[in-house]
Amino acid sequence: MRSFVTFLLLWLSALANAIELGCGIPFPMDNGTLSELEALANNSNMDPGSLGSASMFGHNDQYAPKLWPRDPATGRVVINYCYYDHISRGMIAPSQLIEAAIELWMRALGGPASQATRHGIVFKERQYNGYPLYCYEHGSWENWNHLIPLDTLVIRHVTNAQLAARATVGYYNMNPPHAWKMQMQIGLRAEPTVVVHELGHVFGMVHEHQRVDRDTYVKYQCERVPQFANAWALASQAGYTVRQLCEDPVIGLRYGFPVWDWTSGYATGASDNQGQPRVFPIFSDSAQYDLYSVMHYGTLVSCANDLSTCPLVKYRDPNNHAAGVEVIAHNGYPSPLDAQWVKETYSYYGQA
């Protein structure tokens, strides 16, 4: 029987200031995976002009995220979701956490989908006669509720004490179609401002600080990433350099470095049906590096007393790095450029 992990995507996670651990679920790797990734890395088709409002859209590969489709009847881009089960709904829905995060996005977008706001995004819980439908039917992870279309976003409560929230990136409708491909996990420490970041991933956005030009604006210290030490212990034994571990997504993934949270120029799409992850170069639409993007990590609180120990800080002056560094604030609200990206990516069509 195929295990659940086969259906896991690589999670991109919110690293809220309060959350000091990187988030990212390991996935099964084998030699086949590695040779695929190596082939991808050698066939470097990264667009050197790809800057800003980063995404993985545009790759002609079923494991790369796609745009959420439009409802042909209304022209709206409807993101349907279901709670994993009644426990998940009971833990999350009473606090209106998801609704609050959606509301923050809608506020940033100027209001609900309309001609005036120029975006077509609508969120909708799957229901039957006014009652919520749950994604899961008892048995195993593979027991998807047959009343629910397979391309529905799953929202699940998880009890990992360190986790705020995490989500998969963009839309997938695999051929043959599979359920569980799009998920958002909500931990006990999730807040609306964290879920806002995860909804950005659901739209298809990847981390702003993974743009290929980020080193002009931020000082990234790979050795300060919490998972670095374990990954480096293995990679150094195999003869690799720090630079190879930190900058080459193939080598980073091989040794357990959280490439999907930090590595410049690349992000991860879905795992295939053998549980193998796919890596894709990042594209983007804006030339302006956006330190205010809700998709940009802030500087960790735990290192703020000594910025030399932080994985990520910003340069006071991007044109003069000798002027020193400072803390990057944690963004809990979509920036104007984030909102612009959504309006351009999911523009409003249809009747007023």
Ligand SMILES: [Zn+2]
């Ligand atoms: Zn993230």
